Amino acid sequence: MGARLTFSPTPENLNDTHERCSGSEAMDVRVLSVMLPVVLLFASCASHDTRETVQAQMLGESGHGFVTDSIGLSIESSTLAGDGKALQTRKLVSLFEDFRPGMVLRIGGNTSDQMFWTSKGESKPTDYGFTATPASLNKLAELTKQLGWRVVMGVNLRARDPQRAADMARHARSIFGDWLTAIAIGNEPNVYYPSNPPFGTYASDVRRYTNEIRSAVPDVAIQAPDASGNRSDFIWSSASQFARLPAAVPDVYASHFYGAQGCDTGSMLPRALFTEFADERRKSSLDNIYHAASLSSAPKVVLSEVNSINCGGMAGISNRLAGALWMLDFAFDAATQGFNGIYFHGTITDCIAYSPVCVADDRAINTADPFKALFMLNRMANGMAMLSVAPYVSNSNIRLYGLRGRNSLVLIAINTGEGNGDWVDVNVDLPGSDFVELTATEIFTKDETSTDGTRLARKTSMDGVPPDLDRECASGPGDSEPVATARVASRPASAKVLFFCERND
Template sequence: MQTPPPTSEARRRLMQWMGALATTELLGACGGGGGGGGNPAPSPAPPPAVAPGTPVVSATGSLGGATGATLSSRFAGLSYEKTRLAIPLFSASNTAFIRLLQRLGPGVLRIGANGVDLSSWNGLVPGLTPITPAQIDAFAACMQAAGWQVIYGINMANNTPANAAAEASHVASRLGSALLAWEIGNEPDLYHSNGDRPSTWSYADYLSEWRALRSAVAAAVPGVPFSGPAAAYDTARFTVPFARDAGAGVPLLTQHYYRANGQDTSSTLDLLLSADAALPGRLQSLVAAARTAGMADGLRLAECNSFYNGGAPNVSNAFGTALWVLDFLFTCAVNGCTGVNLHGGGNGSGYTPIADSNGTVVAARPEYHGMLMFSLAAAGMARAGVLNLASDFNASLWGVQRSDGGINLLVLNKDRNRALQATVSTGLGASAPASFDPLWLTGTSMDAPTGQMLGGSTVAPDGSWQAQAMAAVPTRDGSVSVLLPPATAVLLRSL
């Protein structure tokens, strides 16, 4: 059977993967320098070396029969506090930020979080951060330049239907087709405990208030979908009932996720890298609720990251989060999620994929490099894999059945001290491709906040990045074998 030609998305991903044209392409899209090449192709680089004396553990693996969501660059998006509209991050002139968004591909950015209920359109509520038309104009220009869609949050805790409608009218007029959905409020299941509502406030009260704001916004801007309820944790009393009660025009069910409290001393990198046994079942129940309710866009974790309260200091910014985010994204995908939004912003020692200082990008963090690796793999149907290993060895295997007919394999070695010799069956037998193209994710140590490299290069703060060419990994008897040093990952793309 002849392999079908790559789709436009797969072709763009291939160019970015190889690095030959990706930097020029992105710089040109942002008005940067350009120029074609003509230089000879560099000699293939060797794979990461395993230090002498490092113990090596061997394992076999294969992709299971279970498949999940169909992946694209829209799957792994970003989330920001709405109050950050008041700083010069979201601007068409912020080319570094736009290039970093473009690296991840056309994506979905959610603007809201706690900041949505701490801000007020045109300063209606004293003491809250004013959101102005000029800020929205700049935000819309930034999103349109990047080619990203937006889930836009509207204040629920301190707002009026008339003010919500006025804000929605201006936002929709500027974002246009980039506006994916409205989100009203943030984590309403915490309103009764954080002072926004009395202790007696219930889901029924929430639903009544939500419907009033929704009606006002829908009347002002007909036809734009809604999402919700953006609950922090209470799936049983908020998210599942909301799926049942939201009604037409709400195709997207949203929920938040964090592994644990970043202020607890037990919130370590080792905890983060250990599997959250409760997550698959929780996702499956929410996916089922969305399906039963006929919500066409399914379930999206519209805000998530490592640990809540901004992350665990000097843990949530470490290289290990690049490995964690790969596992997390694939776990969500194979359990039916249709997308996630990694929360971030600022330059503290907690979490953020893109670090910025008052809007100026200062670093693409390790987590961003993991997201980029996922984005480069995300061009088809997600598949779970199984590695046959001793229980004390932390490693994982994922796959993507690509839309262009090929297959991607992702192997992660999360052991700090031991190397992994992984032999993975492609499941294709004699029809397996002759070789796979490797892309490596490495760091100086699991705990290091800097020094991460994808394809032998670090993504620069200005968004530039070019992967090194590496020798193809041959298949043998339908399997591919790779040696992973401690704390590394490799993405193998069939040629």
């Protein structure tokens, strides 16, 4: 007589049916007939095998190309306080050493309009928050030059002192050199310009600042208005004022966007970042910003301060998998819609919930989960064109994006579902049949406990690193068979990226 097959169900081995279904057919059916727990397990496996399939097609180019300065990090101007001594240059250079050069560092935020700039050793007036000096800029330049970062420097508009702003721009050019790409005039001026009459002298003040700054640094780009993304009244008013006053039109029209409002919210579910309401709110805001930039005749449009939840974010959402997936989804969505840059707001000197970098009280530098997303975005921003990916039938949990290089292709599949039943098979028809899969990168959670909230609130793991496609594909894709359809088994709460090289033989 053969040995008796025994199986003892436990909470651990019943937790994830997907991981166990593959070997179940080897069980003796006669034994299964008397083992109710295992029969139930098989039933769950059978239902899992009928998971939904999304069919899609990768189409032509859409929006702006995904280049090195498409992605940036935004920090507060208060980083410059105290001659920038809070900056830990050596540790930060080590932290970002695997990033591509060319990323943007925007220095601004609310504190740019609280900043007292002096190059003459003047005492800070009482109505300013802190002092910034040439020594502050030199300290920051130690970091940006080693990493090859472009710099967008904010100046104080609220003070109505264009000569002082021009002096700061002059020193910034001297210190950062050609890495200084723009001067941003003010931050969220909708806060301190009266709305009746429609934002008063805003455009004429920007013109005065522009004239002074251009006299000091003729070739620097001007960025404005850096308005709050939810203030469509100011966005349209500023664009109309620029249209009527061509001398004030900025080189870069900038606005902000936050995925959810957290200032007066005590609690929020991570799923709130991906609801139909959140998607519609995003679409409405980005449409307003993009069309206002067009009305103003500004050559470029960027989202210069972006993150998942405003007012510093929410711990357990912004700094976990939800924040990382939101960052990836938002960046590709905005680039597809034509935005030239997306700068994620955070810090490199202290710790707030939505920042990719967290500096603890003991000055230890750690990273939050969105750092993994920022790294992925930076590594993929290598001059590829954004492609539209259109599903034949949409799934509210699945977001698809594509990138096309000279001889490479990338497919991004983001799944915002959270339940065990939210696995989705994604099949995408590629633009041709000569693509060979090179590798894949995925962010997801390995934490399958039930004590850490939803999947979106759990810690993020990352498998694989985005390759250097220019180098990897230059010598050809090897001997693997090309495919015409990309296939992704998209797990709940994940982003999977497939990288392809094109065969040209």
